Amino acid sequence: MHYAELAKAREELTGPGGTFEIVHTDVNGIAIRAYRHALPDVRALWQSTLPFADRTYLIYRDERLTYAQAHARVDAIAAWLAARGIKPGDRVAIAMRNYPEWLLIYWACVCSGIAVVGMNAWGTAEEMAYALADSAPKALFLDAERLDRYKEIAEPLPGVTLVGVRLRGPESDVMSFADVIAHRGAMPEVVIDADADACIFYTSGATGFPKGAQLTHRGCITNLFNMLYAGASTALATQRATGVAPPAAPPAPVSLLTTPLFHVTANNCGAYATTAAGGTIVLMYRWDAGEALRIIAQERVTSIGGVPVMARELINHPDFATTDLSSLTALSGGGAQVPPDLVHKIEEKVVSARPSTGYGMTETCGIITSVAGDFFVDKPDSAGPAMPAYEAKCVDEEGNTVPPGETGELWVKGAAVIKGYINRPEATAAAITDGWLHTGDIARIDEDGFIFIVDRKKDMVLRGGENVYCAEVEAAIYRHSAIAECCVFGVPDHRLGEEVGAAIVLKPGEVLDDAELRGFCEGHIANYKVPRHIWFMTDSLPRNASGKFLKRELRDRLCQDRPAA
Template identity: 35%
Template structure:
């Protein structure tokens, strides 16, 4: 029996349980277009589209996809940055009855081929400059059709005329694609009159809306099967959490990529569900973001710690007015306390840490944004209708408050399973519980804390060391902008702690100074034994630092050294 002490922390405005509409995700676009037909749905680099325009475009695309043979349950991939086309494609596929396969535009040919083969996608919608990559792998996959769009398609005059020259200069890629055969141009599709659409019945708890691939930091990426009910439930939970937000009146900054589940739920689907305006940026650039915040005045800004850190460390930060920002939930990585405090000082808004994973659509926990107790270092409390517990690594039994074990979650946002991977599904889904692979504990009041990924825990000389604790300490040093701690091979201790550091612009710190600082705040066995200074750290598209990539790099370096001495 799960004890739920967190429910005592809930304010009266947040219900403990919610009523979820029994409708597929795409119906929200139709409902919002009826309610707010003339309201701006998307702002993109000076161009604006209303909800009616987005709905009509998505419906035209849906009809075209059906004419290409897409039926209910067929997979169709979207390989786009955040643009109006990415919104239209997402909802167009769902309206056609298809399952969206979100695909990272940064994928190499090998990664793209793997995902297309694994998902069995029949159609891919992509950018003109990515077309050559798709064309090279198409014959090895089930892809039958490629639909192409371009950034310029949604730019206002004269930007739409100038942009192709800028793009050509930056990428060196010139692509001319004709609207014929198995290649199709999205602008040509959207010129067609509205056709008839085959309307399918949906079992929202069983029918898939999305195949969302995990990052693949441990082996090959897995397709997470998310149903319409999973997405509607999790977005409804986000809506309940943001109880001060007014329907149809907020502006949400869309920097988090939609091909990442966090951006998809907290910006794309939430905006459509609430009738909010999305301000889309195709990539994170600090100066562009600061200018956009000042000009577009967003009130909501979901992000990742590296995004907030980038903004706070820009030398021109003081020249921009960021006071429109009222609420930000940070996800994908631990939020350093110093970053939270400084960001709230600069904006006057609230920045809190939340928690989730692809397998839970993604959000399961968050700190409260307004009025209630916020606990530094905590991921907050479970969302409505979400159970969470800490399970023993020894016997799998639930643990009492204060004890560290594996975090398990249960709720309507938890995935159906992994695509075509029953054994791996059975490993993480047990009796309705999703075992997250994260180590954490719960306090007496129901606030949860993540100490680290089970796979990231460092075992040095028999001691369990959590990288997050080390990173929190080093983030407090005034010269440190970014840090990641990792366990690297050590002949004596088995593993030892190495810290990778990016210094703030114009600042520096020596290894000796950092070592002294770390040892003042950490037990000697936890303090890093090795420091490496870098200009930047490897990251995912959503800004999560890739600790595993650094560990693999270290192992490869050691292998090279051993082979030289052999």
């Protein structure tokens, strides 16, 4: 394999004078690795796309927007925000599906120094209320479904301006998005601090409440450069090893985004990379493998990314063999580990595309590692090497670095690590030590620098790319008056990787069934967090000497008795 060539490519690209030259910079008293040639902020990224005016930028169903049209609308939104007195350092929330407006509002805010609060569109009214109270946005852009949910909130946030996107009709006290873009006007001139918040994305909370991760302009731009570096280093190493040169002027990418824009996978990775290249972003109303195949053929999509189950569903779809997929050059999986068999299936069945993946977190504004092509095929159970803007190490329980090749919790440090969690100094201190982010994943690093994720330290279920903290689900279940004990854990699932399972002990004399418990949970947590597998136990749940539930032992025994679908 080409590992020597990859090491040489890395040294050349990141060394003095290299395109991705790495330097050390000081952020809040901590020396971190960063790219010398990185753009100063996200505003600069968006403005760099002005020369692409005539290219198609966004496609949604039969709607198309050029870069020129997108810039005009982004400017109008930004001017409207300024006219409302919303200024740099303030926050604006977006709660909607992957409509084109999502990205237009996003660029308008970050270019104005306003932080975007990406609301989880799958959340309940209760979760929406918490995030709004926690982040205190000055405006909330929401679609019809999220407006219905907002109306369920007992005490709506005072002073927030509501803007409706694609509503069913006029709504009192809700401004129309059409009126916003009719405002017209120019983008306000602002100076943006690289370490100011660009966006706040909520992650599931281990204590029952989600945490608002602060993604900075520096972090978001660093993630973009990490992705550009990943492609450049792999291409250079492969070219030198094989002698096959890539096309001199590859066409602008056409990317099908399949995951929600309130996540770093679609937003910071998919949208940023395609936008920077002057490419086209295609959006879907909801994921459907058959519809995705049709779109790939019709729009000549070059790349599609999503959680691994999406790639598997594409390959297994009845229309796969008869669909023209010759435009595809990359089929990637992220948000969950790609099973090795799927890596080989992509390599064998999608003739023009190579498999790729990235491992990352909301807390790193996107990817930590990346691997593609020959390297992924050779090491299909690897997440790839850490990007050069990171230092990476595996540590023991005391935070000491373990010897090379041994397992430990993966810690990373670099320009893409978040500033912290808003209003949660204790959570920030627990997650970041002297700039080192504790990923919560148990890993080992091999002799080539490739990282292998082998276990999870966090008490978490990874369901189709969505993090579900067991404690959060347990907190919701315990709100039911009939519950004496509950223990939540991950259940292996062929399609989603893991599903949520729960072992329940009822109080004496109480009666409850699966459907009633799920219905109760749906009022407090998002649907994807609601347990699919429920066991009602007659005896107390097993505990260790300190009184903690023996979760792994319980999970293994119950899953053996009732295999997952």
